[in-house]
Each structure stands twice: as C-alpha cells, then as structure tokens.
Amino acid sequence: MNYLAQRLLTFPLVLLGVSLLVFFAIRLVPGDAIIAMLGTEAGLLTEAQRASLAQYFGLDQPIVVQYGRWLMGLFEGNLGISVTYGKPVLEVIIARFPLTLELSLLSMLIALAVGIPAGVFAATRADRPSDLTVRVFAMLGQSTPSFVVGLVLIYFLSATFRILPAMGTFTPLFEDPLGNLGQMILPAITLGFSFAAAVTRISRSAMLDVLSDDYVRTARSKGASQRDVVWGHALPNALIPVVTLSGVEFGYLLGGAVIVEQIFALPGLGRLTLDAISQRDYPLVQGAVLFIAFNFLVVNLLVDLAYAALDPRIRLGGK
C-alpha cells in the first residue's frame, strides 16, 4: 500500500488512543469544574443548584456516556463547548494557535541558523580548542532549563537594561509586526537556546561520520575544495539526523511551550491547556490535547517525507 495512505490510516487510531487517555485522566484529577469556579463557596450550593450546574458543565451523565457523546461530536467535527469561554473549543484553540506556530518557527529558525553552522564548524575542527568551545556551549545549552534561560534573559534584557519589554498585553503579529517581534524574540531565544544546542551536537557528530565516508575521500581526491566538500558533498547527508531531531522538537514546540509561555505571559496553546486544566474545563483540555497530538502526527509524517527528498536512496514503505 502507498506509504502515505498507510500512515494516514493510523492517524485515527492514534488519536482515539489519545482521546481515551486524556478523557479519563483529566477526570481522575480531584476537584471538578464547579469547585474550580466557586472555590469554597461551592459548599453553599443546595442539591438542586448543584444538579443544575452539573448539567451545565456536562457532569451529570455517567462518564462512559459522556465519552460516547464527545466521540460522536468528534465525528461531526465538533470538539464541544469550552465551559470557561462559552465558545466552541476549536475556535478557542485556533485563536491561540498562530502564536504557538510563530514561536515554534522562530525558535526553530534560531536553532537551525545557529546550530548547523556551529556543528559543521566544530566537526571540521574536531578536537581542537574551537571544537571544544562549541561543545561546552552545546552542553550548557542542553542542560540549562528553559525557565532559567528565560528568567536570566528577562532579568538582563528587560529589567536591567530595558532593551526589550518583558511582558504586557500581547500584540498579534498582523496588528503590529515589530511590536509583536519585540515580544516574541526573548521567548524564541529561550526556546531556541537548548534547541540550537541539540542541533549543534547532532550536526557535529553526523558531520564527523560523513566526513570519514569513502565518497568524501573520493571528492577530496578529485580535487574538490574543502568548502565544496563540507557544504556541497557532506552536509546534505549529515542533515538527515538533524531533520529527525528538528521534526520531533518542532512537534513538541507546536504543543505549546508551557513554561516559556507562562514566564513571558504569552497566550499560546501551552498556557491555554494549562489554564484549562486548572479550571477543569474538560472539553477544552480534551480538544487541546487532541489538537496537539494531531499536529505531532502531521509533523512526524512530514519529517518522514523529507527523508526521501533529502536522500533519494531512502524508499518509504519498504518495497
């Protein structure tokens, strides 16, 4: 069977599994939407009042019936109504998605722009001081948690030197591109930092592997310049693991960078999901997780397709 069709057919199965997991897991967390809304005042409700709220929040049915109803809705493209927003879940998610997408793209751009040259540079100077320096930085980048990077950036760039605003009301990209970029650059650097470190390490080791391959030696013996050898012959083959890594990482980023969005007060998908969990907005949590899972699947599929484009020897699907 066609590879693409095969992969696409597994999507619904994976999504079904995810939906089951998230549906029941969120309901295992103590405290429901009524308590999330009313706090201790929930104790003041009479039985009839409680029943009326339970019905409003869709908590009045047995959990299996709730799941069944939700699943039926899914087939009609209806993810339900968010109880905090009073709007369709999909609408709420779509409103937050552009920010997350922009942030993911920006940080990937930073990661690739920094990581690949750094990795190639280190590989061509293997074990020399410059290589060691790059490796130390890469190690640091990968082992520093994003909240540390974020807070350090805020502290120096926003609070001390006032170069960039830490936070305020978020400005959407199309309303004011420059204002938006000013707000997005710190979070993008924060996310891109460890991402770039990972890209550096992977591209360095992949490059080292490739540079010792026979065809590289052949190219060199045919008199190709160092520059041609590295960038023209070796790099395209060294890129495959970089694509894998970037794809997986990008897929994660599309799920919303919970911590970074929280630190920089960005209304992205991560913060939406976190708020939805803390408000026990079940339909929104379910919808958001499903949406994130779907993105992850799509990105992974694209990564697989990219292999074939990068290396014609790779045949997808075996035969």
Next chain:
Amino acid sequence: MPLVGWIKSGGTFSGRPLLLKRSLQSVEDNFFFADRQVTLVRESVASGKTVSRRDTKGWSGVSDGRDVRLPPENAAKQAAEHRESFMHLNFGRTILAGVAMAAMLGAAVVPVEAATLRMAWAQDATGLDPHKQTAFSSLRLLELVYEPLVRLDAKYNVVPAIATSWEFSADGLTLTFKLDPNAKFSTGESVTSADVKASYERLLDEATAAAARANFLSIKSIDTPDPQTAVFNLSQPDAPILVAMSGTNASIVPASAIADGSIGTKAIGSGPFKLDEWDPNVKDVLSANPNWAGGKTGVDGITISVLPSESAIIDSMRSNQTDFALFNDPLVATLIPGEPGMTLNRIPGLAYNVLQMNPARPPMDNLKVRQAISCAVNRQEVIDTALVGEGKVTGPLTMEAYASDPSTLFCYKQDVEKAKALMKEAGQEAGFSVDVIAATGEPPYAANEAQVLQSQLAAIGVKLNIKTMDLKVYVDTWLKGDFDMAVAQNGGRPDPYPMYNRYFTKDGNLVNVSNFTDPELDSLLQQGRVETDPAKRKPIFQQFEARLAEQAPWVWISSTVTYTANLDSVKNYEINPSGLLFSLSKATVGQ
C-alpha cells in the same frame, strides 16, 4: 532603550555622550523633529494611543524601534531635559527656537482628554455571570460592569447605587427601594423595577445556582408598583439583607438578558464600564459606559492583562507597561514602596487567616484541647514571621463596626503554661499528632503559616504534620470536612450574620466544614439577624464573638490586607475594600 527607561535612568543627554557625540547636523535634525514631536505627543495624549516607530523615526532617544507610550509627565520631563542639555550646548538662536519648541512640548501635554488605564492581575475572571461567580477576580471585573441596588463605601456604610433611597417598614417586613431614574444599562435602556424583580427572581431560582441565594431566602415576593419603585416583602425581619444586596453577586441585570439567556456570554450592566472583549487568561478590554448614571468616568477605557505572577506584574510596572494592579501576596506587595514612581495602596480586608480544627475528631472534640491550642498560639508571631508583619491580630469578627478588642477575647495573649494545664486536664499531657492541610499558594503564605504554628504547638506536645495540596484538591477536602486541622483564609462579610451563619448554625450550608454547632451561638446569630437597630446589634455580636473565641472550634489569627498599586501617573484612585476596581471609575491616568 525604551524612552521611559531611558528617562528613568537619568536621561542620558547630559550623562552619556549620546547627543554630544552627534554632529551639529543631527542636533538640527532634533529641532526639525521637535515640531513633529509636539504634534505626536499631542495626538498620543489625546487618543491614549502609542506612538509608533514609524512616527518617531529620527527622534533622538526613541531609536530602539519599538512603540513607546508617552506619559505626559515623562514627556514634560523630556522637554525639560531637552532644554537643559541644549542650554549647555549653547548654540545661539537656533537653540532658543528649540527651547521654545520644547517648552511647547511641555505645554502640549497638560490637558488630558482621554486615556486608557492599563491594568494587570495574575488571576483572571473565571466567568461573566454576576450571580454565579465567586472568584475574587470575577467579582472585581464584574463590579465595573454591573451595579447592585446599593453599594458599600470604604467604611462599609450602605450608600446608593441603582437605588437612591431605601426604607424598612416599622415591622421590618417590607423593604422599599426608590430607583435612580437616570440608571441605564449600557444598551441605553433604563433600569426599571421590572429588572430588579427579574434579577432577584433569577437569584432565588435554584436552577440558576446563584452563589448568594442563601442570603436572600427571607424574600417572599417583590412588588413593582411603578418603574422606579421596588418593594421586597420579607418573611421575617432581616437586617443583614441590605448589606448582602450590595454585593456584585446581587447585581441587577436586564430582564431581557435573563429572558434570552445571554447573561454569562454578554455582560450588559449599568456600571461605569462595558466589557468589549473578554479573552480569558489573556486580557479583558473595557470601555467607558456613556450611559452610566454616575457621570463621566476618569478614563476612556481599561485594559486588563493577565500576567503569570504578581512579581511579573511588578516587572511590568517597572518597565511602564502597566499603570495599575491588584496584589494578593503581601510578600510581593510589600516590595512596592521601595520602587520609584509606584504607590502601594493598602486597606484592611474582611477575610481572615485561621487555623480550623475539626471538633468532630478526637482529641479536638475536647473543648480543653481546643482551648489549649488557642492559648499556645502566638498570633502576633505568626503575623511577623509568616506574613511579613502584614495584617492585625483579629477575633472572629473582622468588620470594625462589630469587632471587639482582640485582647479581651479568650487566651489572645499566648500562655503556654495555661495551655499545658489545659492539656493535662484533658488527659493529653503526653501530647498528640495530627495532620494539618494547607493549599499551595492560596493564600501565598499558607505553608509558612503552617510551619510557624507547627513550631508553636510543639511546645505543648501537639505535633502538626503539614500536608500541602493543590487548591482544588484542598477545596474538595475542605468542603467534605475531611481534615484534622486546616490552615485557611476565609472570606469575610461586612455583616457578622452572613459571615458565620453558614458555619456555626445547625442549618448552615458549611456546617460540614466546621463540624461545630452551639445553641448559644445559634441563638445569638438569630437575634442579631432580626434586630435592625445597629446600636443593639453590636452587643449581641460581641457576645457572639466572645463565645466563639472561648469555644475555640477554630483559632482566628489575623485579618488580611487588600492591596492595589499604581504608577504615580494614576490619580484620583481611592481604595475601597468592597469596590477595589469600582473605585477606578473616577481615576485618571497621566496628569
């Protein structure tokens, strides 16, 4: 560097060689642009909008490529610095022209016509139905949009809102309101007695699940003899009902919105502002309601940003992104007085910090054990250590009008010897070990408080095992009364009856939480409820308070402090504990 930060850092015209290094040409450029600056500042002040980079190209000091908002005081300061630095340079007549420009710049910013107040908080509203919401931020947001019949002033006196006057009948069984003929919803429709009747009927309908329903059960029926008169017929005299009617939870909503079920999705009220946009946990956008009976608001709009934490709000205020903010955490709020250009407003709140014991569980079922614990606690030390000195030692009643002097209450001075003696009498000489629950971050100092209590109670052999839990889990546990002890911060009411009726009377909705009733407390609360003469109510409630402290189901520790903070550019804001944001209706920004 943003203009404001640049100016705050001392305006580097004279300090760093920003200007001095420039050629004469660029100085002249500055003069050229000075003219444009005047216009821009005027425009930005008039519209309350930002000046964008495009507009300020070549404008010295604003070359960072970002939008800057220009508070007039800073603009004036900038003008002054222009003047100063140019005078130093002494370039002759051209300079004088520049000085004149700069002076104009200063003059141009004086009349402030319009502005938007930029506010921030760490916790957004959780919904828009004023009858259902109980979260602090929801009530604060909705008090800008909706109005109740009456309001409370800063001293908790009942003052007019939609109702201009009110009167209890001699037998206390009818309460008549005269409505303000100017009161209008933001749609322009008048607020009539039909809206009042519909709103209260909605509140009382169990299907609404209204939070404040329990406070209005004595309402038998509502008559509307004319559009400006609403008559409440009560089943029994009910003095506290008037105070209960002052809450956001008793807001008057349009009868038409009840009929079409749009309450909770559209917020149509008669308050000073209308809600244009609610993007939960991101931002809330309000604009002035031109139909507000209270007159013109001080600002044209309010934008509320939701920031991740209260310390992030301070950062945001430091970088002049936020004009006004609410604070809950004393540890953060007390940092503000040290910040230049910011003011902290504080006022005692009605909420109280308390160590709740569960008298249904041994050994706390023994009065002497509870009293021993009450005697062993040093309340002031808890305040000084866990609450950075914020708040006062309090008995059960936190409202000034009814509260007794705490030193007159049972064992309010720590007495470890007496506590030990009581433990001995109770047969608990050896002490015992119990669990105490606390919510993480709610209040922010809950865990610290529990630790101080832990060390104090260790002196009489009571070992506290602190269990901190997520707020929702805590609330769940708390509502079930499933704890030995709980560190809690409970909300207060301006009237003692609704404040404690719920916990300590046999019909109280939260009696499962307190697990404590007492016939004497029951009867004192009932007496206080039906007595309408404030002078007679006070001794009744003081007796109630003394009895409650002596029975010690809980150990009341301290009253809370409510905080707001603003940049100094915000004027005419007077903090009112029962209308923290409503008080913004007359505030102005940038004068």
